[in-house]
Amino acid sequence: MKVAVSIPDAVFEAADRLAERRRCSRSSLYAEALQRLLAHEDSEAVTARLDAIYSDESPQLAPELLEAQRRALTDRW
Numbered sequence: 001m002k003v004a005v006s007i008p009d010a011v012f013e014a015a016d017r018l019a020e021r022r023r024c025s026r027s028s029l030y031a032e033a034l035q036r037l038l039a040h041e042d043s044e045a046v047t048a049r050l051d052a053i054y055s056d057e058s059p060q061l062a063p064e065l066l067e068a069q070r071r072a073l074t075d076r077w
Contacts, residue, residue, distance in 0.1 A: 007015075019029040061069070 015029055015033075016026065019026050022029065060066075
């Protein structure tokens with residue numbers, strides 16, 4: 001799909017130089033940049049959702065798990 005966008009001259013020129021160095025088209029460079037941005041945003045959204053889910057959870061282990069952990073570490077040494 002063709003899209004017209006406006007970007008600052010300095011960004012355009014830097015992207016143009018990068019595309020030249022990588023020997024790829026501007027279109028493929030912009031597509032890759034957008035894909036990376038979208039993946040980053042998606043991972044931040046997942047992290048935010050997990051943080052929200054676990055924010056109500058107590059950060060402490062259940063007493064029986066703490067005891068099992070203590071025994072496992074004591075038995076090793």
